[in-house]
Amino acid sequence: MPITKVWIEEGCIVCNACEAECPDVFHVTADSCHIKADARIDGQEDENRSSKSVLQNGLQSSLETSIIAAAVACPVNVIQYEQIISQIPIEPPKIEVEVAIEVITSVVPMVAETEPALAKVQSVISETITSAPKPRITEVWIDEGCIVCNACEAECPEVFHVTADSCHIKADVRLDGKENENRFEKSKIKQVLGESLVEKIISAAAGCPVDVIKYGVFGDVPKIEKKLDAVHDHSPDAVRSFVWDIAAAPNRVVVMPKTIPLPSLRTFLAEQEAQKIADEAKWQKQLADYEINKTKALGENKEPPKAPVRPAPKKDDNDMIAPVPASADAPELLYLREKLGASVQEIFQQSGELVCQVAPEAILEALVLCKDDPALKFEMLVDETATHYPVADEFKFSIVYHLTSLSRQRRLRLRILIPENYDVESAVSVYPGANWLEREVFDMFGIRFKNHPDLRRILCPDDWEGYPLRKEYPTLGLGQREIDFREDRSGVLMRLSLEKAGNLNINLKKPEAN
């Protein structure tokens, strides 16, 4: 029975189902569904709602089944049509929805005998008509922004399948049999499943932390409130309870040293001298105590105490001989002292290494001398680094330069001690290789170098705060910065990260009022 007119009532949800069924007639646009110009007599392309143009003669019969299937497939039942039913004169174009359904029921049995392809349509139609339409989910799709959290699959594994980078609507539930986000196709899900899984899908959508699960509904589906917990709470109070306060990090580890481990012959000798005097004093006190106890015991006619024995230095039974600083006898060190005079603060040897400590103002002069003097010829600067001594009073950092003479196969360590905020002369003019090494020292300690060609951070990012190798920089707690995901529009990733960090006890506790 030919279909004469097709039009779209208000309320199209642009689900694309009709175009999938009958592409010759329906064209789903961004906001509505059009009846194609090719199929219409008046040649316009729109919903055909007001003009109710008649279909082309040739198409009226040939597209009958597919138009009916499209109308049945429409989840919001906005596709209306007029049909010539056999032997019944054409009624004026005023058919209501109920009338249309009656028309179909009267038509289908006849068609089904001749057209087995319509058997499916018939069963669907009879089902929809015999039983009252249940509320159901017509289609599900995933918008952009899935964080693959797996929450939906846990809620409703029949529909959702979370892959490595996105979430897919399973092929089993879809009419088009594809498996993807269903973002563009908007393929409908099977009606039976749409009815049975309605609650599961809605709760999965409600449980999605980034709200990307979207669905179309038919009828009055139950409403499930979005689950809110502490992490997903958007209220201003809840967000404020996460305080990004370094000082409040419970696991913050700062190992502040108590001593100044600066190897030096002078200090070593002074310590030894002090130790010797202390030992002697202790021994004298032991002797004096013994004399007093002895006279006391003799006076009381008791047995006198044992005479004290001076303890011999302990000798450990192992293969270790701790290296101690020794006075300098290497010709390089003596030569340096002779050349540089008063700017040499100390020279000594330890562990077979030559150490020359110079005044910080004279470091460039010392480096030039070491490089160019034929008696020294330290051609290569192999290493330059610093050490932080927060406990020391008169200086805060030592900078060491490790020089190597390739021709003479000797090594030398130049050392300077500098206070905080002291700008050291850069060694780049003498040894170009110091460039990156000094950048690293600046990066790690915040020591600035005068006349350095390119003093920027090298290992840390340019906007890093703090200087990691200073002793007051903690190993845990500081340096974890605010998480700023540019793509995280709803701020959920950040909150998730904060929660995760909180579970690890990192840096997220509310500071106690004190």
Next chain:
Amino acid sequence: MFKNEELEINLGPQHPSTHGVLRVKLRLDGETIVKCTPIVGYLHRGVEKICENKTFFQGQVWTDRMDYVAAVSNNLGWAESVEKLFGIHVPRRAHYVRTMMTELNRISSHLLWLGTHALDIGAMTVFLYAFREREQILDCFESFCGARLTTTAFRIGGLREDIPPGFIKQVQAFQDRFLDCIDEYETLLTENRIWKRRTIGIAPINADECIAFGVTGPVLRAAGVKYDVRKAFPYAAYAEMNFEIPTRTEADTYARYLVRLEEFRQSHHIIQQCIDGLPEGNVMAKIPKVLKSEVNEIYHPIEAPKGELGYYLVGEKGGQNPYRFHVRGPSFVNLQALPQMTEGRLLADVIAAIGTLDVVLGEVDR
């Protein structure tokens, strides 16, 4: 018609030929490089800070993760540095085993370099040949310490265990066929016309520039400077070993290739001497369970496959962990010379230059 304008491109940080996460900012005029700026730090983990908060024994495992293709060399550097800091006397047998392992590691590191460098330039076959032998060395590591890459092979004071039974046989089996393998690589590359066109005269850096930038290792030796820490400042058992320092004077990529190939042969020679002259005795010095240092600072260099690897340690009185730990990574210092080697040359040569420097970004960024 065409304007003469410069173009700035980024090579890396995700680029297969940068061997990690090296980013090189290149300013190009046509195909010629006007300015080359290496940008590092993408792999910075703060190994120095971490080791300052670990005991001397715990610090060793972190050294594996710096130059991860030459973990044994890093281990040796750490163990010897701590021994130097404490004045520990290590048994001679341990020194021999360490030397043998380190040389095996040098071969495996150079093999990886050879394979990937050739792959970058366009010779695919060498990669497969090189990894065949590398696999055999990693098997030796596995039977020695149970791990293949992050070995933690040595202990402070010597070795944790003596070499396992059959280990010498396994190394000898490798030794017996390796010299022929080197000849195989040579047939693939040394007289290969394409290889020579891509390497001869490419990325040159002369001896003076090398010394100025602190460049060490095969790059320095290919510029004609006969400097090798193993000879100049002998450590482990190298003082007792008989070997040559291969040098070339051309100072280009091809010369570095030849130097490294010759280092294969020298390492092979050293391993053979270690096997033949392996002394009997203990492998572990007698050291206390808890190491407490005196006030001391040391800088201990070793010859890693990439160049001079130096550890700077400062000990605190009674301290169980280093007060200050600093790594002088050869890759870090050598990479400084990249602009010198590439500026004014062609874009395609940057790939060859990065390959010939043999940098490992784990060590550059630490």
